[in-house]
Each structure stands twice: as structure tokens, then as C-alpha cells.
Amino acid sequence: MSDLFVLQTPLFELVFRAAVIYFFLLLAMRLIGRHEFGQLTPFDLILLLIISESIAEALTAGDDSLLAGLVSASTLLLLSVLVSLGQYKSQRIRNIVSPGALKVIEDGKVIEKSLRRELMTYDDLVERLRARGIGGIEEVRIAYIESDGDISALTYRETDRRRAAAAEEEKKTE
Structure with a gap:
């Protein structure tokens, strides 16, 4: 003892x-x-x-x-x-x-370089968004992998989607 x-x-x-x-x-x-x-x-x-x-x-x-x-x-x-x-x-x-937040989606488009840097697949990202109640990449205005590995995402509101679609159409007609 x-x-x-x-x-x-x-x-x-x-x-x-x-x-x-x-x-x-x-x-x-x-x-x-x-x-x-x-x-x-x-x-x-x-x-x-x-x-x-x-x-x-x-x-x-x-x-x-x-x-x-x-x-x-x-x-x-x-x-x-x-x-x-x-x-x-x-x-x-x-x-x-602690690394800072890393942007992985901007304006509904995945930043492939960020995914490669974190060795995260597209499917992993989509799965983590679904767990947050987000149906797809196109719904996301901006998303980050936070320093703790969690995903934070801001989605488009319906009015933002309409405004973005109108702006896209305007660019096509110019």
C-alpha cells in the first residue's frame, strides 16, 4: 500500500x-x-x-x-x-x-480545394449538410468547416434565391 x-x-x-x-x-x-x-x-x-x-x-x-x-x-x-x-x-x-474556419461552399458552389485540404469527400459534405436539415449544396449561400470540425452553413432565403435567379437571367441576356 x-x-x-x-x-x-x-x-x-x-x-x-x-x-x-x-x-x-x-x-x-x-x-x-x-x-x-x-x-x-x-x-x-x-x-x-x-x-x-x-x-x-x-x-x-x-x-x-x-x-x-x-x-x-x-x-x-x-x-x-x-x-x-x-x-x-x-x-x-x-x-x-486551432485552425480558423475554412470556407467550403460559396454561392451554392463547392470549393474543391478546401475539400481536398481537409480530405473530405463531396458525399461527406452533403451528408453533414443533410444532418443540418439542408437538402443540397444549391441551397447554401456560404458554408464553413469550423475549427472543431463541425459544418456551419447559411442558406438562401426564398427571396434571395429569386433575386439570384433574376440576376443570373439578366447576365445571360446581356
């Missing part, structure tokens, strides 16, 4: 290991892309569980004391708070940690 609170690994090493793993995962999630984590599929959940299991040993350096786990968890939580605080106070940190 007394071994539960005796560190087998130096405190600094535990903190350092947790920090390295935290920033590695932060970078990996940034590089993977926001669309991957907008909706957690069963595959994504399995992947997250496997990742957490694969880094558990590296996190505590094989130290299975309760204190080592508490130090590692506390370090990760502290880093999370510090990164959040950094994002709040600094635009530069916010840009590094």
Missing part, C-alpha cells in the same frame, strides 16, 4: 514525458485535420482508445505508482489550461493550435 505513493521515476521526467506527449498529440491532431474529429465514429473512438493505451507506458515510464499517474494527469490538465489561456490571450497561439 505504501508503494502507491512512492515514485519510481523522477518527478521531472514524468512531467517532461507528459508535456512531450501532450504537444505531440496536439500537433498530430492539428495535422490530421479538423474534419476528422467533427463527428466521432466508432473507428475514431477505437483509434483514440488505442492511442491512449499505446502512450500510457511512455507517459509514466513504467512507473505504476498512483502518484506517477496523478503527476502525469495533472501535467496534462495543467498544459491544457495553459494552452487554453494562451489561445485566449494570443492570436498567434490561437492560429497555431
